[in-house]
Amino acid sequence: MSINKKAQIRYLTLDKCLRNRGRLWTWENLLDAVNDVLSEEINPKTKLPMKIGKTQLYEDLKDLEYRVYDSPIKRDKKGKTIYYSYEDPNFSIQNAPLNETETKQLKSALQVLSRFKGIPQFEFINEIIPAIESKLGLVSIEREVMSFENNLDYEGSKFITPLFNAIVNKRSLTIEYQDFKSPLPYNIAFHPYYLKQYNNRWFVFGYNEFTKNEYWNMALDRIKSIEESKVKYIITDVDWEEYFYDFIGVTKKANDELVEIKLWFSPSQAPYIVTKPIHPTQKSKNTEDGLEVTIKVVPNYELEKLILSFGETVKVLSPKSFQKTILGRINNSAGLY
Numbered sequence: 001m002s003i004n005k006k007a008q009i010r011y012l013t014l015d016k017c018l019r020n021r022g023r024l025w026t027w028e029n030l031l032d033a034v035n036d037v038l039s040e041e042i043n044p045k046t047k048l049p050m051k052i053g054k055t056q057l058y059e060d061l062k063d064l065e066y067r068v069y070d071s072p073i074k075r076d077k078k079g080k081t082i083y084y085s086y087e088d089p090n091f092s093i094q095n096a097p098l099n100e101t102e103t104k105q106l107k108s109a110l111q112v113l114s115r116f117k118g119i120p121q122f123e124f125i126n127e128i129i130p131a132i133e134s135k136l137g138l139v140s141i142e143r144e145v146m147s148f149e150n151n152l153d154y155e156g157s158k159f160i161t162p163l164f165n166a167i168v169n170k171r172s173l174t175i176e177y178q179d180f181k182s183p184l185p186y187n188i189a190f191h192p193y194y195l196k197q198y199n200n201r202w203f204v205f206g207y208n209e210f211t212k213n214e215y216w217n218m219a220l221d222r223i224k225s226i227e228e229s230k231v232k233y234i235i236t237d238v239d240w241e242e243y244f245y246d247f248i249g250v251t252k253k254a255n256d257e258l259v260e261i262k263l264w265f266s267p268s269q270a271p272y273i274v275t276k277p278i279h280p281t282q283k284s285k286n287t288e289d290g291l292e293v294t295i296k297v298v299p300n301y302e303l304e305k306l307i308l309s310f311g312e313t314v315k316v317l318s319p320k321s322f323q324k325t326i327l328g329r330i331n332n333s334a335g336l337y
Contacts, residue, residue: 006038006050010060011068013037015093017084018064018073024083031057069093156202156220160195163204163226167192170233176224185224190216191233194240196250198302203250207234214238217250248279249302256298262317265291269313278306292317304329 013034017025031054038050052060061084064071072087110129166173173192178185189209196203201219208216214236246258265273270291274284279295286292297303299322307314307326316323 007060007063009037010034010052010056011064011093014060014064015071018071018086019089019092021085021089025085026081026083027054027057030061030084034060064093154200154202154221156223159204159220159223159226160202163192163195163220166226166228167195170235172229172231172233174227174229175218176226177218178222178224180222188216188218189229189231190218191236193236193238196240196244198249205240205250207236213254215243215252215254245280247298247300247303248306249300251300251302252298256300258296259299259319259322260294260296261299261303261319261322263293263295263307264289264315264317265293265310266313267291269310299325308333 014030017030017033023029031052034057035051038052040049061073063069065073071093072091074085074087076083076085113129163173165171173190175188175190176185177188191207191209191214192204193207193214194205196205201221203217203219205215205217207214209231214234215238243252246252247256264287267290270286273282273291273293277284278293279297281294281296283294284291285294304326307316308329316326
C-alpha cells in the first residue's frame with residue numbers, strides 16, 4: 001500500500017493521540033485532532049483546508065492496526081461510547097520496524113542517491129548508503145559488519161529534530177540555556193540557522209537577539225528547553241559552508257584572521273596526515289626527516305587540541321605566536337606530572 005504525505009501526517013497524528021493517556025479519545029476526538037493538523041494543508045482543487053471524514057478515519061485506524069503498521073490499538077467500551085488508545089503506552093509507529101512499503105520506498109530513495117556516487121560534492125553518500133542499509137536491515141547480513149561513531153548517552157540528541165524543524169520552517173525560539181560557567185540557566189531569544197556536529201557533540205548557530213550576534217553558537221547538551229517564539233524570524237545571508245571552511249571545530253571570534261601555519265610531522269605520522277588531511281587547505285612536502293605541512297586557518301582552541309593530540313610526532317614551525325601557544329600548553333601539561 002502506498003503511503004503518501006497526507007496519509008503519513010494522519011498516521012502520525014493518530015499515533016500521538018493514541019499514546020496520550022492524559023485524555024480519553026473517541027472517534028470524534030481523533031477526527032478533530034487529525035483535521036486540526038490537516039487544516040494547514042490546502043486542497044489544490046477546492047483551495048480549502050484538507051479534511052477527512054469518519055470513513056477515512058476508520059480506514060486509517062485499520063492501516064495503523066494491521067494493514068500498514070502493527071499497532072496494539074485498544075478499544076474500551078463505556079456505555080455506548082468507545083474510547084481508543086494503545087495497549088502499550090510506550091508504543092509508537094515512529095519506533096516500529098520498517099514495514100514492507102517503507103522498505104521499498106527507502107530502497108528506491110537509496111537507488112536515486114547511489115547515482116551521485118563519485119561526484120566530488122557528494123562523497124558523503126559513500127558513507128551514508130551502507131550506514132542506512134546496515135542499520136535499517138535493508139541488506140541481509142549474518143552479523144554486524146560496520147560500526148559507526150556515536151555517543152549513545154549524548155544529552156543534546158533530543159533537541160536536534162526541533163532545532164532542525166525551526167531552521168527549515170524559519171521559526172524564532174526562546175531557549176533556556178546553561179553554559180559551564182553559569183550557576184543557573186538563562187533564556188536566549190534565538191533565531192537558529194545551522195546545526196553542526198563536532199567531536200561527537202552537536203552545536204546550533206544562529207542570531208542572539210541580546211548580543212546582536214548572528215554567529216552565536218550553543219552546545220545542544222547545555223540546552224534545558226526550547227519553545228517556539230512569536231517574534232518574527234530574522235533571515236541570514238551567511239554561507240555557513242564557507243564560514244566553517246576557515247577553521248577547525250566550532251570556535252571563531254569575530255575579529256580572528258586567517259594565519260598560515262607550518263607544521264612538521266615525523267616519518268611515522270606522515271602517511272596518516274597525507275591520507276587524512278587535517279584541513280582542506282593542506283599542502284604537503286616530503287623532506288629528509290619527515291613531512292612539512294602548511295595550512296591556512298583561523299587558530300582556535302580546537303586546532304590547539306588537534307595539534308597536541310599528535311604528541312611527539314608533530315612540531316609547530318611557524319608562526320612564532322602559535323608555536324609559543326602550543327609550547328605553553330605542553331609546559332603546563334608537563335607541570336602536572
